Amino acid sequence: MFQNLKVFQTAIKLAQHSAARQELIARNIANADTPAYQAKDLSAFALTNPKRDLTFRPSASRQGHIARPLPARFGEGVVVEDGMSANGNGVSLETEMVKSAESARAHSRAMTIYRSNLNILRASLGRN
Structure with a gap:
């Protein structure tokens, strides 16, 4: 019943x-020790509708203002990261640990949002 609310979704x-x-x-x-393995990551979580056009069109104020083209779309799919470590692959354990902490924080944030909105619904129904 409450799963249809946007905040819960x-x-x-x-x-x-x-x-x-x-x-x-x-x-x-x-x-991390597999030769030629390239690290992968998911692109950022997007709150926007995936069917919506997310094309970014910058405007240059003068010739050469924008030196390189920007990506047309943001927040889609798995990204293969560039880089090479000493053992011939693209995995940095330090970077992976930082990304792991970021991911854990995002999951905790999602559960906190879910829990607090559930408490608001319970309070509005008169249940503690």
Whole structure:
């Protein structure tokens, strides 16, 4: 019944995104010694409608103002990270640990949002 509320749907999607990102990070760490393995990551969680056009069109005020083209779309799919470590792959354990902490924080944030909105619904129904 309450799963149809947008705030709950957003919290659930954020938690699912964080879990999927944590899975990719764990796979990166597990393959830290695999030769030629390239680290993967999920693009940022987007609150926008995926069917909406997210094309960014900058305007240049003078010739050469924008030196390189910007990506047309943001927040889509798995990103393969560039880089090379000493053992011939693209996994940095320090970077993966930072990303893991970010992902854990995002999951905790999603659960806090879900829990606080559930408490608001309970209070509005007169239940503690």
